[in-house]
Amino acid sequence: MSVIPFGTRYVLPPEWEWREQLKNKLQSTLSSWGYAALQTPALELHDPEHPQSDKAFRLIDRDGSVLSLRSEYTAAISRLLKTDLLAHDYPIRLQSAGQVWLRGLFSELGRLREFTQVDAELIGISSPAADAELLELARDALEAVGVRFRLEVADRSFVQAILQPTGLEDAALEELSEIIERKAQPELASKLGGYGVSGTLKAEILQLTDLYGGPWVLDIAQKMAHSSAAQDALERLRQTVALTGRTDFLFDLGMARRLAYYTGMTFRAYTPDFGQPLLGGGRYDTGLPGAGFAIGLERVMSALGAPPKLPTASVLAMGFAAAKHARGLGHRVVVAHSQNPLEMLEYAHKNALEWVAVGEQLLSLEHFAEHITKTGKKL
Numbered sequence: 001m002s003v004i005p006f007g008t009r010y011v012l013p014p015e016w017e018w019r020e021q022l023k024n025k026l027q028s029t030l031s032s033w034g035y036a037a038l039q040t041p042a043l044e045l046h047d048p049e050h051p052q053s054d055k056a057f058r059l060i061d062r063d064g065s066v067l068s069l070r071s072e073y074t075a076a077i078s079r080l081l082k083t084d085l086l087a088h089d090y091p092i093r094l095q096s097a098g099q100v101w102l103r104g105l106f107s108e109l110g111r112l113r114e115f116t117q118v119d120a121e122l123i124g125i126s127s128p129a130a131d132a133e134l135l136e137l138a139r140d141a142l143e144a145v146g147v148r149f150r151l152e153v154a155d156r157s158f159v160q161a162i163l164q165p166t167g168l169e170d171a172a173l174e175e176l177s178e179i180i181e182r183k184a185q186p187e188l189a190s191k192l193g194g195y196g197v198s199g200t201l202k203a204e205i206l207q208l209t210d211l212y213g214g215p216w217v218l219d220i221a222q223k224m225a226h227s228s229a230a231q232d233a234l235e236r237l238r239q240t241v242a243l244t245g246r247t248d249f250l251f252d253l254g255m256a257r258r259l260a261y262y263t264g265m266t267f268r269a270y271t272p273d274f275g276q277p278l279l280g281g282g283r284y285d286t287g288l289p290g291a292g293f294a295i296g297l298e299r300v301m302s303a304l305g306a307p308p309k310l311p312t313a314s315v316l317a318m319g320f321a322a323a324k325h326a327r328g329l330g331h332r333v334v335v336a337h338s339q340n341p342l343e344m345l346e347y348a349h350k351n352a353l354e355w356v357a358v359g360e361q362l363l364s365l366e367h368f369a370e371h372i373t374k375t376g377k378k379l
Helices: 015-032 074-081 128-144 156-166 170-182 185-194 199-210 216-224 228-244 297-304 320-328 341-350 365-374
Strands: 043-045 058-060 066-069 092-101 114-123 150-155 250-252 265-271 274-283 290-296 315-317 333-335 355-358 361-364
Touching (some): 015 114, 128 150, 128 265, 128 274, 150 228, 156 170, 170 199, 216 228, 315 341, 341 355, 341 365, 355 365
Parallel strands (some): 150 250, 315 355
Antiparallel strands (some): 043 066, 058 066, 150 265, 265 274
8 A cells, every 4th residue: 555645756876866966957957048047936926817727726715715736837937927026137047946746647758747857948039049148048958968869840820820820729729739739640631521621721630740850840841830839830830940050950740749738849858768758848928938957867867777886884983972073074974872992893884884983083893893802892
């Protein structure tokens, strides 16, 4: 019988320390790019219009109001910027890191219902240069933690422009976008037929599921870009990628992203032999323009494999003064829990401790044994 809720887990040493080291590396990288750190409340007022509303944990407060556990950072930061709590000029660069929770198991950042997210937002500007900055920042952050990856980029507005001539309602368009995202071409063909979409338009929509690969994908897409909206999306994507000076991007023009608030460029990072994205983000120019991304820390850890060997305590201190002196020398120290030196010598052997601190001396276990013999088992 489980003693913790389904979809949660204990994080034990040394995994906890490894996770914190990775999180600190990511946050340090974001800071070096000028992204200021903040934290939003884990408890939020429930918003039925929130993009994750149907997957969020809900609670009833003592006054009867409905609360939610934080399910992502972007919407929370957008709410903050509508207040006068943060003095700033635009554009503003912000970062956050911490736990997020989802009742459903379909998050972009993990199959757990509680997981760790590192988030970056560039708000108050909409341009290819801003999008290019986020692509480069995402690359820099993942390189900082040593994970191998490929960045996939797209523009959600291109998919919307190709679907627009169908004349379908928003709910139907979202349904088709989700099927395109999954690249389920037979299902897409069936749905389009059911909606009465046929001919050249149907063929071009079906082709969206195959628009994946190198820069040549943009050339094929250009032939499908009959509207100015589709042409503008491709041109902005070309400009954004050109500003990075890189040619190793993968393009997935069927990437529709399930979070409906994305309006333009979207991107995500994959690593070989790992089926879930390590990072996902995009542009959301509804109201105040902005763009950002979030990194799933548990996914990064899974992609990296087993935790590396981390430093552990190496010194057993016979007293608090000895412990303070050894820590001052840079050692990790545990304090003896008994004044019996033979018992502590056995403890040091069992726990792979290398040194014993006696006063201001650091003795090897062999020398500590000799010390015990010489002093008649007394310190």
